[in-house]
Amino acid sequence: MNNIKVVKAEQLKSKPDANSLGFGKYFTDHMLVMDYSADQQWHDLRIVPYGPISLDPSAMVFHYGQEVFEGMKAYKTADGNISLFRPDMNLKRLNASCERISIPQVDPEVLLEGIVQLVNLEREWIPEGEESSLYIRPFIIATEACLGVRAAKEYKLLVILSPVGSYYPEGIHPVSIYVEDQYVRAVRGGTGMAKTSGNYASGIKAQEAAKQDGYSQVLWLDGVEKKYIEEVGSMNVFFKIGGEIITPALTGSILAGITRDSVIALLASWGIPVVERQISVEELFEAARQGVLEEAFGTGTAAVISPIGTMKWENEQISIAGGQTGEWSKKLYDSITGIQKGERDDHLGWRHTIS
Amino acid sequence: MNNIKVVKAEQLKSKPDANSLGFGKYFTDHMLVMDYSADQQWHDLRIVPYGPISLDPSAMVFHYGQEVFEGMKAYKTADGNISLFRPDMNLKRLNASCERISIPQVDPEVLLEGIVQLVNLEREWIPEGEESSLYIRPFIIATEACLGVRAAKEYKLLVILSPVGSYYPEGIHPVSIYVEDQYVRAVRGGTGMAKTSGNYASGIKAQEAAKQDGYSQVLWLDGVEKKYIEEVGSMNVFFKIGGEIITPALTGSILAGITRDSVIALLASWGIPVVERQISVEELFEAARQGVLEEAFGTGTAAVISPIGTMKWENEQISIAGGQTGEWSKKLYDSITGIQKGERDDHLGWRHTIS
Ligand SMILES: Cc1ncc(COP(=O)(O)O)c(C=O)c1O
Ligand SMILES: Cc1ncc(COP(=O)(O)O)c(C=O)c1O
Numbered sequence: 057m058n059n060i061k062v063v064k065a066e067q068l069k070s071k072p073d074a075n076s077l078g079f080g081k082y083f084t085d086h087m088l089v090m091d092y093s094a095d096q097q098w099h100d101l102r103i104v105p106y107g108p109i110s111l112d113p114s115a116m117v118f119h120y121g122q123e124v125f126e127g128m129k130a131y132k133t134a135d136g137n138i139s140l141f142r143p144d145m146n147l148k149r150l151n152a153s154c155e156r157i158s159i160p161q162v163d164p165e166v167l168l169e170g171i172v173q174l175v176n177l178e179r180e181w182i183p184e185g186e187e188s189s190l191y192i193r194p195f196i197i198a199t200e201a202c203l204g205v206r207a208a209k210e211y212k213l214l215v216i217l218s219p220v221g222s223y224y225p226e227g228i229h230p231v232s233i234y235v236e237d238q239y240v241r242a243v244r245g246g247t248g249m250a251k252t253s254g255n256y257a258s259g260i261k262a263q264e265a266a267k268q269d270g271y272s273q274v275l276w277l278d279g280v281e282k283k284y285i286e287e288v289g290s291m292n293v294f295f296k297i298g299g300e301i302i303t304p305a306l307t308g309s310i311l312a313g314i315t316r317d318s319v320i321a322l323l324a325s326w327g328i329p330v331v332e333r334q335i336s337v338e339e340l341f342e343a344a345r346q347g348v349l350e351e352a353f354g355t356g357t358a359a360v361i362s363p364i365g366t367m368k369w370e371n372e373q374i375s376i377a378g379g380q381t382g383e384w385s386k387k388l389y390d391s392i393t394g395i396q397k398g399e400r401d402d403h404l405g406w407r408h409t410i411s
Numbered sequence: 412m413n414n415i416k417v418v419k420a421e422q423l424k425s426k427p428d429a430n431s432l433g434f435g436k437y438f439t440d441h442m443l444v445m446d447y448s449a450d451q452q453w454h455d456l457r458i459v460p461y462g463p464i465s466l467d468p469s470a471m472v473f474h475y476g477q478e479v480f481e482g483m484k485a486y487k488t489a490d491g492n493i494s495l496f497r498p499d500m501n502l503k504r505l506n507a508s509c510e511r512i513s514i515p516q517v518d519p520e521v522l523l524e525g526i527v528q529l530v531n532l533e534r535e536w537i538p539e540g541e542e543s544s545l546y547i548r549p550f551i552i553a554t555e556a557c558l559g560v561r562a563a564k565e566y567k568l569l570v571i572l573s574p575v576g577s578y579y580p581e582g583i584h585p586v587s588i589y590v591e592d593q594y595v596r597a598v599r600g601g602t603g604m605a606k607t608s609g610n611y612a613s614g615i616k617a618q619e620a621a622k623q624d625g626y627s628q629v630l631w632l633d634g635v636e637k638k639y640i641e642e643v644g645s646m647n648v649f650f651k652i653g654g655e656i657i658t659p660a661l662t663g664s665i666l667a668g669i670t671r672d673s674v675i676a677l678l679a680s681w682g683i684p685v686v687e688r689q690i691s692v693e694e695l696f697e698a699a700r701q702g703v704l705e706e707a708f709g710t711g712t713a714a715v716i717s718p719i720g721t722m723k724w725e726n727e728q729i730s731i732a733g734g735q736t737g738e739w740s741k742k743l744y745d746s747i748t749g750i751q752k753g754e755r756d757d758h759l760g761w762r763h764t765i766s
Contacts (some may be wrong), residue, residue, distance in 0.1 A: 110463040119550060246601075257477050
């Protein structure tokens with residue numbers, strides 16, 4: 057595995073200003089690529105200069121959406137090392153997504169080694185700033201040139217890297233959420249548990265409408281009864297009600313977030329159980345009316361923890377934790393980012409250090 | 412509109428053998444392209460040599476599935492002309508799909524004129540054979556290079572053409588269908604009414620499993636109750652029960668097929684009403700048990716009419732019309748293909764002749 061072919065870029069890009077990184081706008085000098093054909097299976101893992109992909113217009117990805125992706129981050133740690141956060145979980149989920157979309161499985165060890173080598177090559181790109189990081193985007197697309205609705209026989213896997221700024225340039229702060237009761241992101245039996253493009257396309261319209269009305273994210277309800285809480289935008293969601301921390305159970309239409317898993321494990325390590333169960337939006341709003349909805353927050357790789365300050369459902373708007381960042385949101389945010397950045401003890405063994 | 416820029420291919424491909432065309436395997440010498448940017452809106456409609464699309468790896472289409480497509484056909488008619496079949500309907504549906512996926516609307520007249528000019532340029536590619544045709548695939552992809560889950564600010568529209576053989580080389584014949592009760596294609600509030608990639612990706616797994624078990628297509632049930640019949644593979648579906656012709660109503664998760672619409676209109680023109688309503692799979696199987704399920708067929712651009720000979724649901728398998736092509740399947744197939752090919756009177760004004 058130390059024989060990944062590397063073709064170096066002839067000219068390196070100048071690095072963007074650390075204060076205007078944003079999210080997913082800039083990309084590094086190289087990318088990781090691997091091809092799949094029915095004959096050779098996954099083959100020819102290589103690092104090449106970052107550059108355009110050239111595909112036949114009939115490539116299946118342009119028509120039938122056979123594509124999956126992942127999102128994770130590399131951090132510069134306090135001791136000058138580079139670390140990834142639980143990359144094994146991302147690669148496991150990538151294969152789970154592949155399984156749902158009929159894309160051939162990838163060897164997670166081979167891919168992780170490729171990612172490590174790529175990140176190492178691009179280490180100068182990892183931003184130094186507080187809470188900034190190098191976002192890692194592995195994705196697989198069906199490249200076979202044929203207009204048939206079936207599993208493709210050819211695929212391309214790519215990993216691209218993007219330096220990203222702090223999600224909270226002015227410090228962690230709460231967002232406002234709109235409970236979507238018309239459009240549906242995913243349904244049991246569909247693709248909601250997979251990180252695949254169609255789930256995101258289906259969410260854009262509701263997301264844009266919520267933005268228009270001044271809300272920063274949409275809260276998705278289940279597709280069957282439009283009653284149970286699923287996710288918030290591209291995040292899982294947690295609530296503290298009457299002292300108990302609750303998150304929607306993974307019933308098949310919800311993405312199994314790695315931050316979600318980390319929050320549950322971290323709280324457990326502190327002796328605090330998290331209840332995974334169905335939560336109806338009515339129950340949530342009733343708790344708010346009774347004054348026992350103490351906290352709400354989203355979890356995801358991009359923001360880590362995103363406290364929820366207000367929530368609108370039908371004609372009712374509730375304020376949570378007085379519109380402030382709640383105690384647990386703050387504690388979890390500090391702990392997880394602390395572990396990621398190597399500033400806190402990694403007692404759960406989550407850092408994957410690149411030496 | 413007569414000023415579409417045309418860049419001719421320097422070398423023309425040799426045409427494939429008319430007997431091995433299949434579906435969507437060969438493409439003509441040119442394609443139609445148009446670009447969208449926030450500044451210029453849709454612009455630069457042009458015909459260029461068929462060739463690869465080059466996109467940044469972060470192009471949104473590879474990640475968040477903002478893509479829609481259409482499918483229609485051009486025929487060589489008996490009098491030597493070329494005709495399209497109800498292209499206005501396809502372009503209207505393209506815009507409906509765009510609306511759902513937050514892609515900017517396309518001027519249907521401009522696009523139709525472009526398609527007509529492209530088909531005219533490629534007229535030698537239209538196969539002569541009985542029931543063969545030139546398949547037209549317009550599609551739009553989000554090309555903006557940014558990893559943000561939102562509507563893109565840049566898109567590309569392409570139209571590619573593929574000569575396709577008869578769907579039934581040995582004459583129209585019935586298919587076997589598997590009623591899928593685990594996986595779901597689409598749900599109300601989702602994207603089922605749009606021709607967008609995610610709907611197809613979500614269906615591949617069930618489709619492959621059905622193929623494995625010897626069934627040629629999957630019958631999709633509604634995502635909420637898994638009880639009501641929606642579509643068959645990539646086709647709408649009709650049943651004749653006790654003398655009455657019935658098709659699932661368009662409740663939001665079903666694609667509004669143009670062949671479906673044509674079947675309803677044609678039957679109406681013959682004085683035969685079609686009932687559009689919810690049909691449960693239980694009702695259907697009960698009708699079969701009682702001996703009053705007289706016929707079943709799928710409708711779609713590819714096969715036009717696809718008679719259904721057998722259907723499997725849970726542990727029960729039914730045979731329909733003795734496993735033969737039913738009377739109405741045959742009559743509708745002959746009529747619609749006859750109108751398409753210019754062999755029958757176009758009393759509903761569906762042929763769009765390219766002079
Ligand atoms: C739909 C959706 N839900 C939840 C998450 C959170 O997952 P993770 O914590 O692994 O980033 C994501 C990805 O970020 C997502 O796209
Ligand atoms: C999901 C789906 N349903 C139905 C149809 C039939 O539509 P049409 O008759 O317009 O081809 C299609 C497309 O062919 C389809 O993709």
